[in-house]
Structures are given as C-alpha cells and as structure tokens.
Amino acid sequence: MSLLHSLKVPLCLILSSTLLLGCGEQAKDQRPDTAPLHVDVLDLTPTTLRLTTELPGRIAAVKQAEVRPQVTGILKNRLYKEGSQVKAGDVLYELDPITYQSNVNSAQAQLAKALTSEETARKTAIRYRELLKKKLTSQQDSEDADAAFKEAQAEVAIRQAELDYANIELSYAKIKAPISGQAGLSLVSEGSLLTAEQSSYLTTIVQTANVYVDMQQSSLAITKIRKEFFTFTDKNAEIPVSITLEDGSVYDEVGRLEFSDTLVSDSTGTVTLRAIVPNPDNILLAGMYVRAHISMPEARGYLIVPQSAVVRSQSGEPSIFVVNQDNKAVKKPIVLGNEIGNGWVVKEGLVDGDQVIITNIINIKNNNAVVIDSNTETTVTALTSED
Known part of the structure; x- marks a missing residue:
C-alpha cells in the first residue's frame, strides 16, 4: 500500500509532462508562418550632381593696413573723411612740421658750407699739382692738398645724407595712406601728441x-x-x-x-x-x-537614398535594407557622403540597380520576406521636396 502510494506522484508527473509536451508540439506545428511585409522600394540609379x-x-x-606715425609731433589736421575711399599716397593726417622744417634748413646750411670747403680744397689741390710740375713745391705738400680735397668731398657726402634724412623726417609729418582702400574710424583728434613707433594706430585702411x-x-x-x-x-x-x-x-x-x-x-x-x-x-x-x-570641379553620377531609409546601430553606424532576388530584406552597411536635400549620397555599400526599402522599415528585420507594392526611381526633386 505504501509502495503504490509512493509511485502515484511520479506517475502523475510523468503523465502531465507528456501531455504538456504533446500540446506544445501540436501548438508549434499549428503556428502560422510570418506573413511577408508589404514595402515600397526605390530603384537606385545614379543622379548627376556637382556636390558641394x-x-x-x-x-x-x-589687404589691411594700420596707419601709424613714423615721427613724433602734434597732430595739426585730419585730411580724410572717415569711411571714404583713399588712394595709396593720399595724405590722411598732418603733424606740425616746424621742428622738422628747421632741421632741413640747418642741414641745407651745413651742406652749403661743406660745398664751399670742397671747392676751396679742389682749387688748392689743382694749384699744388701745377707747382709740383714746375718743381716749386714738394711731393708731400701736393699729396696733402689732394687728401684735403678728398676729405672735403666726404664731408659733402655726409652733409647731403643729413639733408636727405631731414627731408624724409619732414615728409613723415604728412602721414599718408600706405595702400588704397576704405579708410576707417579715426582714433585721434587734432592737438594729440603722436610718437614714432607707438603701439596704437591712428586708423585702418581695408581693401x-x-x-x-x-x-x-x-x-x-x-x-x-x-x-x-x-x-x-x-x-x-x-x-x-x-x-x-x-x-x-x-x-x-x-x-x-x-x-x-x-x-x-x-x-x-x-x-x-x-x-x-x-x-x-x-x-x-x-x-x-x-x-x-x-x-566639386565637375558633375558626376551619385547614388542617393532618402534619409528616412537609413537606419543606424547603437554606435551610429548607418545601414540600409534592400530587397534581394528572393524577395527578402537584406541589411547592408553603407558609407554616407554629402547631404542632398532630404537625402544622403552613398559612397560605399550600394550599387546601381539596388532596390532600397523606403517604407515599413520599423517592422523589417534582416532576411524578412517582403512584398513590393510600388517602385520609384531616384530623383533629386523627390528627395528635396518638403512632402
């Protein structure tokens, strides 16, 4: 009695398991196959575009120039209109030239003195050469006279250089436009003290x-x-x-x-x-x-797909579903290029003639059977429309 009672529970379990297994297999056998998904496809053809x-x-x-003074002085006049077009060499500002004009006058006087000394030394040298020919003076005296004349010539050259420099400084009293262009806002006014090589500029000129x-x-x-x-x-x-x-x-x-x-x-x-x-x-x-x-230098044919047809992985890698010869969806990784309206240029991953699935994408999985409801061709106008 106890033995039969001990066998009741395992026997019931075995019978129950067998019945459940049989029912599960029967349900599995009776489960219908997944119906093909209805989709629209895009027949890829190259579109001629000049990409950007x-x-x-x-x-x-x-060209842009910052105008600065090259000599020190008091600003006397501003001679240009702010915002106007100026030409290279036009006078923009004028400094008080009195000091620099005085330096020019002094240099001119020094040059005149040097020229007089040079003329005297020249005549003396000539006279000693004539006396030497007549043996009325020594060779040493004649050579000393020639040396004095050459020193006088050198002194003239020095004084001429000083005059040139003084004239250059005087010319810098007129601050000129270094380039042609539009003169900007003046940052100084009359009466300001300007210094040579100052860091702040007076105005700018822009071409x-x-x-x-x-x-x-x-x-x-x-x-x-x-x-x-x-x-x-x-x-x-x-x-x-x-x-x-x-x-x-x-x-x-x-x-x-x-x-x-x-x-x-x-x-x-x-x-x-x-x-x-x-x-x-x-x-x-x-x-x-x-x-x-x-x-780009010239137009070329490119494969373009709608942005809505592109799916991305969790890492952001793009891919797209195409229909193969067995009417099944195949997921292909692609490399995207330029954005054209509402579409993408596909650089790698697709070829001319591929049928790209453009609808019902959210329900599609790789290797799903599909039924094509309609075919459309690639057009730029379709991709860039707002519909």
Whole structure:
C-alpha cells in the first residue's frame, strides 16, 4: 500500500509532462508562418550632381593696413573723411612740421658750407699739382692738398645724407595712406601728441573690392577632399565657392578657392582653406562669419537614398535594407557622403540597380520576406521636396 502510494506522484508527473509536451508540439506545428511585409522600394540609379562641401568661414581683408606715425609731433589736421575711399599716397593726417622744417634748413646750411670747403680744397689741390710740375713745391705738400680735397668731398657726402634724412623726417609729418582702400574710424583728434613707433594706430585702411573667406577643416577631411579632387579630369579647373550670410540669405557673388595651407594647426588639428570673393557693394566686412559652399570641379553620377531609409546601430553606424532576388530584406552597411536635400549620397555599400526599402522599415528585420507594392526611381526633386 505504501509502495503504490509512493509511485502515484511520479506517475502523475510523468503523465502531465507528456501531455504538456504533446500540446506544445501540436501548438508549434499549428503556428502560422510570418506573413511577408508589404514595402515600397526605390530603384537606385545614379543622379548627376556637382556636390558641394559646406564649411564655416570668416571674412578677412585682402589687404589691411594700420596707419601709424613714423615721427613724433602734434597732430595739426585730419585730411580724410572717415569711411571714404583713399588712394595709396593720399595724405590722411598732418603733424606740425616746424621742428622738422628747421632741421632741413640747418642741414641745407651745413651742406652749403661743406660745398664751399670742397671747392676751396679742389682749387688748392689743382694749384699744388701745377707747382709740383714746375718743381716749386714738394711731393708731400701736393699729396696733402689732394687728401684735403678728398676729405672735403666726404664731408659733402655726409652733409647731403643729413639733408636727405631731414627731408624724409619732414615728409613723415604728412602721414599718408600706405595702400588704397576704405579708410576707417579715426582714433585721434587734432592737438594729440603722436610718437614714432607707438603701439596704437591712428586708423585702418581695408581693401574691400575683394575679400578672403578663411575656412577651417580637419586634416583628415582635407585629405579626403584632395583625393577626390585628384580623380577629376581637369586638375586645373577653377573651384567655385558660394557664400551664405549670417541671416541665412545667399550672397549674390560667387568666388573661387585660392589655396589650402601647408601646415596643420598644432592646437586644433585643422587646415585653413582660403577663397577669394568679389565684394563690390561692401556687404562682406572683415571679421564677419559666413557659411562657405565649395563645389566639386565637375558633375558626376551619385547614388542617393532618402534619409528616412537609413537606419543606424547603437554606435551610429548607418545601414540600409534592400530587397534581394528572393524577395527578402537584406541589411547592408553603407558609407554616407554629402547631404542632398532630404537625402544622403552613398559612397560605399550600394550599387546601381539596388532596390532600397523606403517604407515599413520599423517592422523589417534582416532576411524578412517582403512584398513590393510600388517602385520609384531616384530623383533629386523627390528627395528635396518638403512632402
């Protein structure tokens, strides 16, 4: 009796397990297969585009000069209008020239005295040469007379140099524009004492007909851009650069890329690119921040996919789903390039003719069966529309 009672519980467990296992297998056999997902696809075809690279930039003057005095004196007059266009050599300021004019007068007098002494020494030397020919004087006296004449000539040269220097200082009393351009705000007024080699400048002159746009780009990105440039047909093609102003408006004039620096900044790891842009209406001011768009030398065919079709992993790596020949979704990693409207240029990972899934992406997993409802072709207008 006790033996039968001890076998009841295990026997019941065995029977229960068998029944449950049978039911589970039956439920598994009766579970329907996952239905194919209905999707729309994009038939990839190359789109001909002239890509651009957008970089932050800052306006710099082609030429900019800080005007400073070269001699010391009291400022007598300001002879230019602030903000006006001046030419190289125009007088901007005038110092009181009395002291420097006095120095010129003194130097002229010293030169006149030296010239008189030179003439006297010349005549004496000639007279001694004649006397020596007649043996009425010694060789030593004749040589001394020649030496005195040469010393007088040297004295004339010294006095002439002193006069030239005095005239230069007098000319510096008129402070002139070193370059042509637009003169800025005057930082001094009449009656101010100006000193030679002072650190503060009087005003600035900026050439505004053309301006530079200096852009910073990482050395790695510059290397990629250069490699892409080398693949173009015309190596000497002019590279246009367009400008977007701080308010978002597009600047009318188009410039060109001038050069890239040959050194990488130690602190930022960036390289400076420089473009030159026409500025006939003085809209671009030195120091202004802009967005510069550097166009590729020529148009090429690129594969473009909608941004909404791109999925990213937790690490941010982009990928995309395409439909293979078995009508199954295949996840492909891709390398993205430029942003074009609402689309991305795909540099690597896709080929012409791939069918990219553009709908129902949130429900798709790799190797899912799919049913294609509609096909569309790649168009830039479709990608850039706001719909």
